[in-house]
Amino acid sequence: MIIMVNLLTINTAIGQHKKFTNDMLNHPGKYGKKFERLFNLNELQVYDTAYTKGKVVLNNGYAHSRILNPEDWPAYRKNIVVTQIDVVYTKYPRNKEFWRTNYYSLLAKRVKALFALDSTLNSADFEWNIKYQTSCKTEEETKKMFHGICIHYFEINDFESEEDVTNIPESKEEDMPDLSLKVENYIRSQGGIGDSMVYSTFANHPEWKNALVVMDWTGSMYRYGAQAILWHTMNYKNSGIKNFVFFNDGDGIDDDKKIIGETGGVYFAQARHMDRLIKTFYLVGKKGKGGDDPENDIEALIRGMNRFEDFDELILIADNNSCIRDFRLIANLGVKVNIIACGTKYGLNPQYVNLAYLTGGSIHSMKEEINHLSQKVSDNELKLKQLKYELNKEQLFIIKDPPQRVRYSQCEQYSTLTPLKIDPHLEFIEKHGGVGDSTVYVVLDRHPAWTNTSIIMDWTKDMYTQSAQAVLWHKMHPRTSGINHFIFSNDGNRLADKKKKVGKTGGIYFTKSNNQKMINRRCNYVAKRGNNEDHNSTNTIETSLRAIQKYYKTDEFILIVNNETCVRDFSLIPYLDTPIKVILSNIQGPINPQYINIAYKSGGSLHTMDDDYYNYVFTGVASSTNELKINGTTYEINKEGFFDYKDFQLKKQNNCKLSIKT
Structure with missing residues (x-):
């Protein structure tokens, strides 16, 4: 029989927990199956005892328990980590009831012999197995097979020298x-x-x-x-x-x-x-x-x-x-x-x-x-399935019921909080000139109830500091922000305008909102990939459709756009069947009707620095003979069912397509 140890040798000075009690080892018949259940049981044809680095084979010999080569196991050293012990038997006869030597007694004697050699091996901190070798049909074949103890380990110094895992x-x-x-x-x-x-x-x-x-x-x-x-x-x-x-x-x-x-x-x-x-x-x-x-x-x-x-x-x-x-x-x-x-x-x-x-x-x-x-906080209380909590003076939750609070009272001495001092700046915004138009931050601040949201951002040069306000707002509101994802679009990386095809422009990047450092790096990375400088149209709907497809479990899609930029892929608007909340930034004149139509046709809403326009406003106007007035500009429904300027001169000056016809 062989016992193989692939185990972490534990220093008793740090609180080793013994695997086997003395009573169990001295009276194995009394414990029987309970003793055996402390091992994992496996069968294999022949156990491999070939020498490899980090393995020591200790022989008992057939039906014996004394270790014949104890000198092969070095004295306990702190730099050795053992990882597993396998007790290997030859399973002959197949039924243990017919074994000549008492199974439990022999197992206990061999384990005791191992502990006599090194008491630190009596530990529950590593794996113990019994391996049954089955490639033996006669007693003569059985006697020729290994029976003993094999210890596998690794050297801490060798392990730490592999710090570079490349x-x-x-x-x-x-x-x-x-x-x-x-x-x-x-x-x-x-x-x-x-x-x-x-x-x-x-x-x-x-x-x-x-x-x-x-x-x-x-x-x-x-x-x-x-x-x-x-x-x-x-x-x-x-x-x-x-x-x-x-x-x-x-x-x-x-x-x-x-x-x-x-x-x-x-x-x-x-x-x-x-x-x-x-x-x-x-x-x-x-x-x-x-x-x-x-x-x-x-x-x-x-x-x-x-x-x-x-x-x-x-x-x-x-x-x-x-x-x-x-x-x-x-x-x-x-x-x-x-x-x-x-x-x-x-x-x-x-x-x-x-x-x-x-x-x-x-x-x-x-x-x-x-x-x-x-x-889930209401009136400074939080009700979970098992306990109710309330906010204390430090705005930290404690268990509301004093008797129930006792269970975790020992933790209260550690529950002091260094005030959360969040830097109210974003390096990316500062690098690109600071906040000018603060519409995005103001709108998000006005709607703290927007939850499970994905933010779709125009990440072209003229919109860096506006779109990045969503990142800043998220950073400043770690407890309450409902933003789960950010989607960046730089309109095709550095693709030439003539190569930008509707629905296939690209330059779209995604990141989760969990890691502020990752978000900051993504801001810079997407900007380096392309900035759409000196161009006045973007792949807005392509980006929105990609975001909806990727984050289909999102409740609120928020689109941050430049009012002075056209939507090049407006013809894709029939495919936009998920409500989009449009935040309009950089409004220097009348509101671009393309963005009104994205909010209207998707079932979404439109948001500016001072106002919120919800979908019922658009649908109400569209289903009547009334006109839509925003900031002094009048809009009417055209022949294709889209909002357009009513004023002829504004229509004439508008270069942004309001048709899905090719």
């Missing part, structure tokens, strides 16, 4: 079944999956793409965080997870030495390098298990954001029953945080409610999913 090959989809099994075995070693909260949440949100996942990797949270890795391996081809961050609250340092923002114990791994990712979570567990109850959640989020700046979704897998020690650092985030709260039997910890509320993020628990918390 030359490490990416994991392949065909490798995922074996890797998934490895993660499943690890979860079983931590007591089983328990509730599938984390796995189910990722399964329910396939739209989470380009995601950065930050995980509490302290003792009680191992099996929850590992579910995210398991989901990633099981859905590798379509997984939106790009990077992982693990935090263990300080690498085992003394609690009184943990400094806010500098606690440490934060580790990083790319989701495309699965072997390294799995080694990372073993390493993090070896380095520390958390110590006291509060954790350094916000520090881990900030460090993760700084390490992996290119992300669209920031997801925190958190221990709902632990406090956030560095809660005051929330002001440094500036990113929506989607929180998967684990252990919510008695309701959500107010600190995590506040983290989602203050960042405009979401909370996901076994009982419910909550998005846009600010919209």
Whole structure:
């Protein structure tokens, strides 16, 4: 028999949890199946004991328990991380009831022999397997096969020297079944999956793409965080997870030495390098298990954001029953945080409610999913399925009922908040001359109830500072902004006018609203790709149709346009069957009737610095003999059913097409 260990050797000084009790090892017959259930059971023809770096084979011999070559396992060293132990039997006879040697007794003796060699291996922090070799039909064949202990490990120094992963090959989809099994075995070693909260949440949100996942990797949270890795391996081809961050609250340092923002114990791994990712979570567990109850959640989020700046979704897998020690650092985030709260039997910890509320993020628990918390607040109260919360003097949520508040009262000492001082400037706007016409900001401020919105922006040179006001407004209102996506259009990049075809002009770019740094970079990137300088028409409807197609779950589409620019692809307006809210900027004369018609025909509305014109106004005029008057200019319905200037001179001067005829 062979026992193979691919395990993280845990330093007892940092709180090792033993896998096997002395009573179980001394009385294996008493525990029987319970003893066996501490292992993962697998069958294979022949167990591979060939030498490779990071593997030690310890022989017992057939039906014996003494380790014959103990010198091959080096003395415990802090720089070794063991990752798995496999106990390998020859399955002959096929029925264990007919084995000459008592199965449970032999297993216990061999495990005890291993612990006599190295007591640190008695740990629940790694994977334990029993492997049955089946390629034996006689006792003579069985005796020739290996029986013993094989330990797999890696050197921390070797692992850390691979910090530059550019030359490490990416994991392949065909490798995922074996890797998934490895993660499943690890979860079983931590007591089983328990509730599938984390796995189910990722399964329910396939739209989470380009995601950065930050995980509490302290003792009680191992099996929850590992579910995210398991989901990633099981859905590798379509997984939106790009990077992982693990935090263990300080690498085992003394609690009184943990400094806010500098606690440490934060580790990083790319989701495309699965072997390294799995080694990372073993390493993090070896380095520390958390110590006291509060954790350094916000520090881990900030460090993760700084390490992996290119992300669209920031997801925190958190221990709902632990406090956030560095809660005051929330002001440094500036990113929506989607929180998967684990252990919510008695309701959500107010600190995590506040983290989602203050960042405009979401909370996901076994009982419910909550998005846009600010919209659910009424009379300074928030009612969730399990508990009611109220805003205190600091405008932070606390549990309303005092007796229920006791459960999370220990977290109140950490729930002080450095005031959210948001820089009221946007570098892109300043670089391009500052805010002149503030229509966009004013209109968005006037309509805080617009939620689940996608902002479609004319991103040509004359509109930079106007359209960018939507980005600035979103930045200034992290709690209440309902903006989920930004769509930039520079009208075809640098495509020559004669090559711009209706519906095929391009120059359209998309980004989620979650990461302000990503939005800022997108602003500059799209501007560099093209600016439509000295041109007076844009592919407005093509851009709108592309946005509607991509973000079909959006409730509100908002189009920011230049009143002095024509809609080149106006002929596409019959395809615009989703309401568009048009924000008109740069109004220097009468309102361009093309934009009135986009609002009218789509079932949307029109918004200027001072006024809002809703669709019932347009439809009411169109269905009667009345005329539409806006800012002193009169409009009438033409033969094709579009609003046009009534004044002949304005019609004559208008170069913007109001027909769908070719």
